[in-house]
Amino acid sequence: MRRPHDLTNLTLLLAGALAVASLLPMADARAQGGPKFLSDDPLTREPETQDASNVQEWEIGLASDLVANLFGKPGDLTVNLRAQNANTIDEVPDSSWFTNRIYARALSAAEIAGGPTTASGPAPGKWTLIRPKSAGVAPGFTVRDEEGQVWFLTFDPRGYPVAPTAAILVASRLFWALGYNQVESHISTIRPENVVIDPSATVRAHGKRRPFTIRDLDEVFDRSARNPDGSYRVQAGRALPGRPVGGFKYYGTRPDDPNDVVPHEHRRELRALQVFGAWTNLVDMKAGNTLDVVITEGGRGIVRHYLQDVGSTFGTGALAPRDGDEGYEYIYEGGPTWKRFITFGFAVPRWATIDYEEHPEIGRFEGDAFEPELWRPRVPVAALAHARADDTLWAALRVMAFTDDHIRAAVETGAYTDPAAVELLTSILIKRRDRIGRVYFAKINPLTKFALDESGMLTFENPSVLAKLSEPPAKGYEALWSRFDNATRASQPIGAPTSGQSGRLEAPSDLPRADGTFIKVSLNAVEPEHPAWAKPVDVYFRRAGGAWKLVGVERMNGEG
Amino acid sequence: MLFGVWGRVARPEVVRAAAACLLSAGIVSLTSVPAVAQDTRAAQIAEKQAAKAATLEPYRPTRFEAVMNALEQSFASPPSGFYPAFGSVYSGGGLTLGAGFRQFYGRKAVFDVMGLYSIKNYKKIEVGTRTPWNFDGRWTFGARAGWLDAPQIGFYGVGMAADADDRANFRIKQGYAGAMASFEPTRWTRLEADVAFEDYNTEEGLGRAPSIETRFDGITAPGLGADPAYIRTQGTAAIDWRRSPGYSRTGGYYGVTLRNYDDVDETYSFRQLEGHLIQHLPILRENWVISVRGRVQTTLDDDDVVPYFLLPSLGSGRTLRAYSTGRFRDRHSILTTAEFRWIPSRLALDMALFYDAGKVTRDRADLDFNGLESNWGIGARFHGPTATVLRIEAARGSDGWHLVFSTNAAF
Numbered sequence: 001m002r003r004p005h006d007l008t009n010l011t012l013l014l015a016g017a018l019a020v021a022s023l024l025p026m027a028d029a030r031a032q033g034g035p036k037f038l039s040d041d042p043l044t045r046e047p048e049t050q051d052a053s054n055v056q057e058w059e060i061g062l063a064s065d066l067v068a069n070l071f072g073k074p075g076d077l078t079v080n081l082r083a084q085n086a087n088t089i090d091e092v093p094d095s096s097w098f099t100n101r102i103y104a105r106a107l108s109a110a111e112i113a114g115g116p117t118t119a120s121g122p123a124p125g126k127w128t129l130i131r132p133k134s135a136g137v138a139p140g141f142t143v144r145d146e147e148g149q150v151w152f153l154t155f156d157p158r159g160y161p162v163a164p165t166a167a168i169l170v171a172s173r174l175f176w177a178l179g180y181n182q183v184e185s186h187i188s189t190i191r192p193e194n195v196v197i198d199p200s201a202t203v204r205a206h207g208k209r210r211p212f213t214i215r216d217l218d219e220v221f222d223r224s225a226r227n228p229d230g231s232y233r234v235q236a237g238r239a240l241p242g243r244p245v246g247g248f249k250y251y252g253t254r255p256d257d258p259n260d261v262v263p264h265e266h267r268r269e270l271r272a273l274q275v276f277g278a279w280t281n282l283v284d285m286k287a288g289n290t291l292d293v294v295i296t297e298g299g300r301g302i303v304r305h306y307l308q309d310v311g312s313t314f315g316t317g318a319l320a321p322r323d324g325d326e327g328y329e330y331i332y333e334g335g336p337t338w339k340r341f342i343t344f345g346f347a348v349p350r351w352a353t354i355d356y357e358e359h360p361e362i363g364r365f366e367g368d369a370f371e372p373e374l375w376r377p378r379v380p381v382a383a384l385a386h387a388r389a390d391d392t393l394w395a396a397l398r399v400m401a402f403t404d405d406h407i408r409a410a411v412e413t414g415a416y417t418d419p420a421a422v423e424l425l426t427s428i429l430i431k432r433r434d435r436i437g438r439v440y441f442a443k444i445n446p447l448t449k450f451a452l453d454e455s456g457m458l459t460f461e462n463p464s465v466l467a468k469l470s471e472p473p474a475k476g477y478e479a480l481w482s483r484f485d486n487a488t489r490a491s492q493p494i495g496a497p498t499s500g501q502s503g504r505l506e507a508p509s510d511l512p513r514a515d516g517t518f519i520k521v522s523l524n525a526v527e528p529e530h531p532a533w534a535k536p537v538d539v540y541f542r543r544a545g546g547a548w549k550l551v552g553v554e555r556m557n558g559e560g
Numbered sequence: 561m562l563f564g565v566w567g568r569v570a571r572p573e574v575v576r577a578a579a580a581c582l583l584s585a586g587i588v589s590l591t592s593v594p595a596v597a598q599d600t601r602a603a604q605i606a607e608k609q610a611a612k613a614a615t616l617e618p619y620r621p622t623r624f625e626a627v628m629n630a631l632e633q634s635f636a637s638p639p640s641g642f643y644p645a646f647g648s649v650y651s652g653g654g655l656t657l658g659a660g661f662r663q664f665y666g667r668k669a670v671f672d673v674m675g676l677y678s679i680k681n682y683k684k685i686e687v688g689t690r691t692p693w694n695f696d697g698r699w700t701f702g703a704r705a706g707w708l709d710a711p712q713i714g715f716y717g718v719g720m721a722a723d724a725d726d727r728a729n730f731r732i733k734q735g736y737a738g739a740m741a742s743f744e745p746t747r748w749t750r751l752e753a754d755v756a757f758e759d760y761n762t763e764e765g766l767g768r769a770p771s772i773e774t775r776f777d778g779i780t781a782p783g784l785g786a787d788p789a790y791i792r793t794q795g796t797a798a799i800d801w802r803r804s805p806g807y808s809r810t811g812g813y814y815g816v817t818l819r820n821y822d823d824v825d826e827t828y829s830f831r832q833l834e835g836h837l838i839q840h841l842p843i844l845r846e847n848w849v850i851s852v853r854g855r856v857q858t859t860l861d862d863d864d865v866v867p868y869f870l871l872p873s874l875g876s877g878r879t880l881r882a883y884s885t886g887r888f889r890d891r892h893s894i895l896t897t898a899e900f901r902w903i904p905s906r907l908a909l910d911m912a913l914f915y916d917a918g919k920v921t922r923d924r925a926d927l928d929f930n931g932l933e934s935n936w937g938i939g940a941r942f943h944g945p946t947a948t949v950l951r952i953e954a955a956r957g958s959d960g961w962h963l964v965f966s967t968n969a970a971f
Contacts (some may be wrong), residue, residue, distance in 0.1 A: 015670035035599075038598075038599060038600050038601045038604075039599060039600055040600040040601050040602055041601055043601045043602060044641050047602045047605050047606055047609075048605040048609070049605075049609050049610065050609045050610065050612070050613040054616075056618055056619070056831070058619045061625055061627070061628050061632050062632055063628040063629070063631060063632040064621075064624060064625040064628035064629060064632075067628060068624075088601075089603075097859065110903075158747075159747065169577065202636070204662035205637055205664065206637050206638060206640050207633070207637070207638075207639025207640060208639070208640070208641050209739065215667050215693075216667070218696075218697075219667065219693065219697070222696060223699045228641050254619070255618065255619050256618050256619060257615035258609050258610075258612045258614075258616055259609050259612075261605065261608040261612055294685075323906065324845030325844065325845075325906055329908040331906065332905055332907045332908065337904045338904070339906045340847075340902060340903065340904040340905075341904035341909075341911065344900075344902050344911075344913075345847055345848050345902030345903065345904075347845065348844060348847055351845065352844040352845045352847040353844065380906055407789070436632075478625075
């Protein structure tokens with residue numbers, strides 16, 4: 001027997017469904033029919049309007065993060081979605097996550113070598129140990145120098161000098177230039193007799209916190225590589241300004257940060273780590289190697305996001321050269337595991353037969369057999385799984401913007417003791433850079449740097465041709481010109497398509513020139529070797545103040 | 561029926577509720593298309609941020625995260641207190657579980673009390689301490705004392721001619737107390753010294769096989785009925801460049817151990833020398849590993865009488881794997897093993913085809929490769945970076961198939 005309130009609930013459900021159904025078409029029409037470009041497009045700075053002072057520290061467990069990413073599929077499962085923080089010209093606005101540097105502007109080799117550094121390393125004299133190292137396997141601890149500055153020290157492990165600390169330095173310069181927030185790192189030396197233990201320093205061991213003692217300090221030095229003169233080489237990372245509140249996940253948003261509204265798997269700069277990670281072999285890409293810090297800007301608390309530890313790069317891990325499979329296979333991958341299981345190992349993985357360049361100060365790294373699309377971090381990363389061709393092109397443009405001199409300048413910051421290591425690492429990074437350009441510029445129409453001048457001349461660049469990775473398209477470029485109604489999003493062709501062999505195409509003579517007018521140019525390249533280039537990139541200009549302003553670039557129109 | 565439903569819908573409270581629902585649904589839908597509500601992109605984003613600011617909540621770990629975090633902390637730095645114990649009372653004791661209490665102190669030192677019980681009624685209690693970090697980390701010291709009871713240990717006779725059908729069981733109750741020191745002059749070299757008092761009491765065996773005294777006598781089972789008490793001193797010198805004794809795909813171990821069993825009654829004193837070689841040979845960056853092992857155990861003085869339960873033996877999950885524990889016993893033994901290992905998952909799973917061969921002999925001169933008893937088999941090993949968590953193997957020898965379940969590496 002049905003009770004009365006059951007019927008009432010049923011009625012409410014029906015009515016609610018009716019209401020939602022009746023409003024859906026309206027919402028859809030309004031969404032589709034609204035203006036495509038808003039007055040402030042393209043956005044150059046992602047606004048952070050809310051006070052995030054109350055964000056609380058959280059700890060993302062290593063094991064739970066690993067299991068969730070290795071055996072689950074965290075985050076949004078919808079595939080082929082456009083990056084949600086990309087602006088209308090397919091770029092990433094500056095934000096608390098990312099700052100446009102290389103490719104967006106000219107960077108000198110000296111700037112790259114300087115990276116995030118603002119001053120010299122730790123002040124000489126006595127260093128006071130205030131905390132043991134709580135994360136990661138490399139030996140280290142936190143000190144305060146005589147000027148009161150706090151530094152996180154990381155040592156090379158015993159028997160494996162230079163490589164781990166050098167990798168941190170070099171990688172932090174590269175990732176800084178790429179646009180990520182980085183810790184200011186220096187190479188320094190330390191002598192045990194110059195370390196004083198702060199009486200308040202404690203260490204957590206076996207479920208309890210106890211005072212940090214000289215024996216604990218001895219253990220750190222015992223585990224570390226010692227120089228012939230008794231000193232120890234360290235990487236010193238300057239403590240970040242602000243209040244650390246733990247790392248960030250590569251999916252979802254932080255529940256207590258009001259400004260964090262774009263799911264991390266849909267942030268382009270995080271998706272792009274598929275390319276940047278491949279270039280540098282940043283295999284240890286986990287939440288535990290990131291850090292969020294609350295800073296105060298304009299009277300409000302803002303969470304700034306750091307790729308804090310980019311040390312497991314090139315050919316090295318924190319304690320030893322990387323294993324053969326790192327960069328090629330997740331630490332657990334069902335398909336290859338079963339293949340090897342049933343074939344007695346005769347399904348030989350690719351990584352087992354590749355020739356590495358091995359150097360004691362670099363580890364195992366190579367550039368000749370590098371396949372960026374096949375590259376993998378140790379554990380799946382949700383944001384990387386969402387990377388589309390427009391995301392990887394965006395990233396590849398930045399990698400390709402590094403000149404040989406840029407790369408060498410970054411590598412030289414590693415303070416390698418063997419000059420051959422500098423040469424080797426530089427040459428491998430150059431090879432991998434070029435391979436990235438070759439692969440990702442071919443996956444999608446890569447035309448970029450669009451401009452329409454007053455004479456009606458459209459200029460653009462083909463980065464693949466510019467980098468001499470491919471010949472100019474055999475049959476040139478073709479442009480279909482349209483008047484674009486921003487309100488209705490309807491296009492109306494103007495004249496016949498124009499074409500040309502170079503990155504300069506003339507607009508039809510009857511191009512409208514009234515202020516507020518929008519023009520859409522669908523631009524493609526006809527080159528049999530690059531079928532992806534045949535799909536046009538849609539470029540939008542708005543007439544304002546007597547000039548054409550680029551307001552839109554769509555590379556994957558109709559996809560997500 | 562339909563009219564009945566609409567009749568209820570027409571009631572005033574239902575109409576009011578439906579209207580409220582319609583209204584709320586409409587509001588939700590409208591706010592879900594902010595594009596029409598704002599004329600700048602920045603304002604759209606600001607609106608989303610304002611909406612989130614109104615519904616902020618602190619991060620709360622999920623139950624899964626909480627459990628994983630607790631496990632992680634427990635493994636990374638196990639806390640003092642009670643813990644579940646897994647291990648072995650005596651080889652062949654079967655599945656063994658227990659509990660312990662440990663108290664960490666000093667620098668990675670631990671005091672431990674543990675009790676174990678097996679499905680074959682083997683039991684052990686032990687108290688001990690171990691301080692692994694002394695004098696620049698090169699010295700490790702330890703001490704332990706305990707008592708164990710293994711009531712159904714198999715004995716098949718002495719020599720390679722021992723028949724599986726002749727199995728008899730004996731029981732050992734043993735009290736022991738001792739201390740050890742280990743010194744690592746270099747990263748790959750190790751010197752160990754061990755001294756212990758071991759008091760053996762043998763009794764009638766339990767289980768399905770008859771007790772030992774019903775089938776064997778003092779000639780066929782040397783020392784039968786004796787309950788010797790020993791001062792055992794032992795020294796080992798070794799080169800060990802494996803990643804870990806618990807699990808390794810590279811490196812090797814080359815060690816020599818001398819054991820001196822000094823009977824307090826001076827009846828059953830003897831000395832044994834053991835040489836042990838292990839080599840792991842990775843192929844194609846550890847896609848495969850060839851692992852080989854050779855071990856020789858010899859009783860040094862021909863006139864010494866070694867009690868049957870302390871004779872060098874073969875047969876167990878770590879020696880001749882298709883044979884029961886202690887299947888072959890005599891004064892000397894030789895054991896060789898070759899494994900073809902393939903690594904389906906470097907994280908957690910090794911597979912292996914293996915071949916073990918060995919023999920026990922009365923005379924040292926017979927320690928050669930003639931007349932070896934052998935077995936072959938296949939195994940799966942679930943492991944971590946430095947430890948074998950579970951080893952499951954099926955081995956086939958002249959006694960038939962034998963299944964091995966172990967929480968240790970084979971070698």
